[in-house]
Amino acid sequence: MTDPDPLALDARKGLPPHLRVLADLYxxxxxxxxxxxxxxxxFWLERHGMFRQLNDLxxxxxxxxxxGANPxxxxxxxxxxxxxxxQLHGHHQIEDHHYFPQFIPLDSRLEQGFEILDRDHHALDGHIHALAESTNAVLRKIAAGEDDEKEAVTLLEAQRAFRTFLHRHLDDEEDLVVPVILEYGAALE
Structure with missing residues (x-):
């Protein structure tokens, strides 16, 4: 059995020190x-805030x-x-195909960080599908007029897990991306 990847979204507690070189400066x-x-x-940071708020909602x-308090x-x-x-899926597509390719050449020390963020996006895709499936299971029960409590408990677990992963990803992404923008702003124009 192999050891889990310590930089995987569900394992890490933040960016490792060698990827925080600019975050520590800014x-x-x-x-x-x-x-x-x-x-x-x-605007980008506001979008991240919106994702956090929607997940909390x-x-x-x-x-x-x-x-029993939500009719x-x-x-x-x-x-x-x-x-x-x-919105989250579209946001990740823009980052992966437009923004991150611009940032990677600016500082080779951070290339691994952008690879981690890309892996996060793929991992989050699986969580997006699981969250959609759990939500649909609840909605099917509601539409059929059946008790949805079991499905709602499963959904709540999925929502909470998603929040944990999403917050870790957004925090790390911000700690990598914003300092790059601050350090190399003129090169991005």
Whole structure:
């Protein structure tokens, strides 16, 4: 049996020190005041914030459903889960095919970091499908007028696991990407 990859999304606790060389130079608290922090970077970070909020909203909705306090649960889950997963998938496509290829040549020390983020996106695709399947199982029960508690418990577990993976990925992605933009801003124009 092989040892698990310590840099895999479900195993790591953050970026290893050798991939934090720019993150350590540019602490998060100083990002917005930097001259290379632009509107596109602010928008990108806002999107990440939106993904965190939507994921939290999904978890809270299912928790309320299990507490018997969410009569609009089915409609809300369908709407928010669809928006969340579609937007997240599209966001990753743009990063993988447009942004990351621009960043990689700027600093060869961080190439492994972008490889990790790409692997994260593939791992998250599996979680996206699992979350969609769990959501659909609940929605099928609701549509049939059947008790969906068992499926809702499974969905809540999937939502919480997804939140853990998503937050780890977004935090690491921000710690890699934003410092690259701050360090090499002029080279990106």
């Amino acid at each position: 602490p998060k608290a100083e990002w917005q005041g930097h001259p290379n922090f632009n509107q596109l970077t602010a 999904l978890v809270e909705g299912t928790e309320k459903r299990l507490d 609009r649960y089915g409609r809300e889950m369908q709407h928010y889960t669809s928006a969340f997963l579609n």
